[in-house]
Amino acid sequence: xxxxxxxxxxxxxxxxxxxxxxxxxxxxxxxxxxxxxxxxxxxxxxxxxxxxxxxxxxxxxxxxxxxxxxxxxxxxxxxxxxxxxxxxxxxxxxxxxxxxxxxxxxxxxxxxxxxxxxxxxxxxxxxxxxxxxxxxxxxxxxxxxxxxxxxxxxxxxxxxxxxxxxxxxxxxxxxxxxxxxxxxxxxxxxxxxxxxxxxxxxxxxxxxxxxxxxxxxxxxxxxxxxxxxxxxxxxxxxxxxxxxxxxxxxxxxxxxxxxxxxxxx
Amino acid sequence: xxxxxxxxxxxxxxxxxxxxxxxxxxxxxxxxxxxxxxxxxxxxxxxxxxxxxxxxxxxxxxxxxxxxxxxxxxxxxxxxxxxxxxxxxxxxxxxxxxxxxxxxxxxxxxxxxxxxxxxxxxxxxxx
Numbered sequence: 001x002x003x004x005x006x007x008x009x010x011x012x013x014x015x016x017x018x019x020x021x022x023x024x025x026x027x028x029x030x031x032x033x034x035x036x037x038x039x040x041x042x043x044x045x046x047x048x049x050x051x052x053x054x055x056x057x058x059x060x061x062x063x064x065x066x067x068x069x070x071x072x073x074x075x076x077x078x079x080x081x082x083x084x085x086x087x088x089x090x091x092x093x094x095x096x097x098x099x100x101x102x103x104x105x106x107x108x109x110x111x112x113x114x115x116x117x118x119x120x121x122x123x124x125x126x127x128x129x130x131x132x133x134x135x136x137x138x139x140x141x142x143x144x145x146x147x148x149x150x151x152x153x154x155x156x157x158x159x160x161x162x163x164x165x166x167x168x169x170x171x172x173x174x175x176x177x178x179x180x181x182x183x184x185x186x187x188x189x190x191x192x193x194x195x196x197x198x199x200x201x202x203x204x205x206x207x208x209x210x211x212x213x214x215x216x217x218x219x220x221x222x223x224x225x226x227x228x229x230x231x232x233x234x235x236x237x238x239x240x241x242x243x244x245x246x247x248x249x250x251x252x253x254x255x256x257x258x259x260x261x262x263x264x265x
Numbered sequence: 266x267x268x269x270x271x272x273x274x275x276x277x278x279x280x281x282x283x284x285x286x287x288x289x290x291x292x293x294x295x296x297x298x299x300x301x302x303x304x305x306x307x308x309x310x311x312x313x314x315x316x317x318x319x320x321x322x323x324x325x326x327x328x329x330x331x332x333x334x335x336x337x338x339x340x341x342x343x344x345x346x347x348x349x350x351x352x353x354x355x356x357x358x359x360x361x362x363x364x365x366x367x368x369x370x371x372x373x374x375x376x377x378x379x380x381x382x383x384x385x386x387x388x389x390x391x392x
Contacts, residue, residue: 015379045385046331049347050277050354056388080381153332158344167337193296193332197385200365200373201327205300209330230379238377 004124005067005074006034009081010042016078016230022254023077023121029257030129030137034075037066043084045197054101060088061102065112073117075124077250079154079229082120083162089114090161120155122172122228122249123164131179139258141181147252148185148222148244149173150213152232153193167191173226176249180256189216194235203239210235214242226252270355271315278351282313284341291335291345297328305335305345312348317355326353327364327390357392364390 012020027034041059048056063085067074076082092099093114103111119127125134151170159167170191174184195209214236217225224245227233236246254260275282285306292304303311303325311320320326326349335345356362365386374383 009381010384011379011381015377016381042380042384044388045381046388048354048388049279049344049350051279052277053354078381080385153330153334157333157337159337193330193334195296196330196332197382197389198297198328198330199378200382200386202300205297205328209296229381231381231385234377234379234382238375 003033005072011230019248022250026253047084047087064116067116077121083154135179138256145182147182148217148225150227151191185222187216187220189213194232206239210240214240274351278347301325321356
C-alpha cells in the first residue's frame, strides 16, 4: 500500500466530515494510505496574492514542508486548501524574495523552495490510481444517473499555478463521473463562482450566484450536482433556492465502491 | 496624487497596469459586476492614473470573490484581481479599518456554515 501525506484542513474536521471520511475510506479501498502530518494549521481559506504578504503564506509552507520531510506527495481534498497550497507552492518556487523571507522566518532544517508534489484527490484518482482502474473496482455504479460536476472557481484557477485541468473546458470531474458509472452533464456555469464567503454579508448576492449555478445544471437535466468544496456545498444547498441534491464527490465515490449506504437513489 | 501609494499598490500586486488594453473582459466575466461601483478594469486604470483614494473608500473592495476569473481570462495577463487585492490591503491595513470584526459574526452565520467561510472572510476583510 502506497502512503501519501494528507491535508484535511479545518472544515473537513468539522462541518465537512463526509468529505473527509469518504475520502479516507475510499483511498484505503483503492490501495492508498492517507497519513496526516503530526502538526498542521488551517490554510487560511484564500490565497493572498500580494507580494508583501508573508505571514499569511506560512501555514501552507509548513504543510508542504512536512510532506517534503516525509518524502511523500501531498494530497488535498477541499478546493480552498488545494488552491491556497498550490498557489503557495507555485509562487515560492519562482519568487526568490518570497522564498527567502519565508525561509528566514521558518528556519527549517533545510529551506523549502517548492519541492513537494501536490495532488488534489481527484488528480490522485486520475494520475496515480487511474480512472480505468477505479472503474474496474466499482461495485455499485451510478447507472442512468445524470450527474453535474461543479468545479466552481478554486479547483481550476489560476490554471498556471494549479495545473489541474483546462480551466475553461475541464474533464477531470466528468471522467470521474464516468468511472463511477454515471452520465456527466455539461452546463454553462460549472466553472463559475458560487458566491463563496460573500454569504457572510450579502445573502442576496450568494443567492444570485448559487441559484445561477443550480438552474444551469438543472436546465441541462442533472439529477444531482457534486462538488469538492464545503463552501460551494453550503451556498448551493442553503442559498440557491434550488431542490437539486448536492453531494461531495467523495460520497459518490464511496457509494460506488460499496463503502457507503445507498442514499443517493 | 499620492505617488507612494501608487508605487505600493504596484509593488504589492506585481501587476504591470500598462499592459491593459481596456477590452473590459475582466469586468465582463466578473461574478460581482452588478454589485460593484468600480469594476475590475476600472481598478486597473484608476491605479494607473493614481486615482486610488476613491477605490480605497469604495465598498467594491469587499465584493471581489477571489474567484480568479479575471486573472484567468485576461488576454493580456494583467491579473486585475491582484490589483483589487493590493488596494484592499492598503485600506484594511490602516488602524481601525477592518471590514469585519468578531462581534459581527453571530448575526452572519447559521449552524451549517462551514469554518472555511469564516476564515476566508477574516483573511480577506481584516488585518
